Amino acid sequence: MYYVYILRSVGxxxxxxxxxxxxxxxxxxxxxxxxxxxxxxxxxxKISVYVAFQxxxxxxRFENYLKSGSGRVFSARHPLGTAxxx
Numbered sequence: 001m002y003y004v005y006i007l008r009s010v011g012x013x014x015x016x017x018x019x020x021x022x023x024x025x026x027x028x029x030x031x032x033x034x035x036x037x038x039x040x041x042x043x044x045x046k047i048s049v050y051v052a053f054q055x056x057x058x059x060x061r062f063e064n065y066l067k068s069g070s071g072r073v074f075s076a077r078h079p080l081g082t083a084x085x086x
Contacts, residue, residue, distance in 0.1 A: 001022065001052045001053065001054065002020060002021070002022050002052070002053045002054070002055070002056045002058075002059035003020060003021055003022070003024045003050045003051065003052055003053070003059065004018070004019070004020045004050065004051050004053070004059050004062045004063045004066065005018070005019055005020070005021070005024060005027070005047055005048075005049070005050040005051075006018050006047075006048045006049045006050070006066070006075075007019070007028070007031060007039070007045040007046065007047060007048060008045065008046055008048040009042035009043070009044075009045055010044045010045065010046055011042065011043075011044070012042050015042040016048065016075075017031070017038065017039050017042075017045065018063060018066045018067055019031075019063065020059050020060060020062075020063040022056075024047070024050060028045065028047060031043065031045050032044050032045055
């Protein structure tokens with residue numbers, strides 16, 4: 001399986017990170033280890049949401065979509081991995 005995930009910073013919940021991997025647990029551990037320059041500043045991270053795909057190509061396309069302008073608008077309108085507000 002291949003996963004597209006959204007991480008949310010524990011210390012600054014407005015900060016998110018979108019990525020993809022075939023090993024979700026290992027990737028989260030790597031992001032929280034401080035070895036990634038892209039995520040080091042806002043660690044620790046928690047998984048906000050993930051989507052599983054059987055094909056790597058589909059997961060890459062979805063990741064690219066979430067990182068695009070349209071994907072950001074989609075995420076803003078449909079807050080992925082957040083509790084609904086009342």
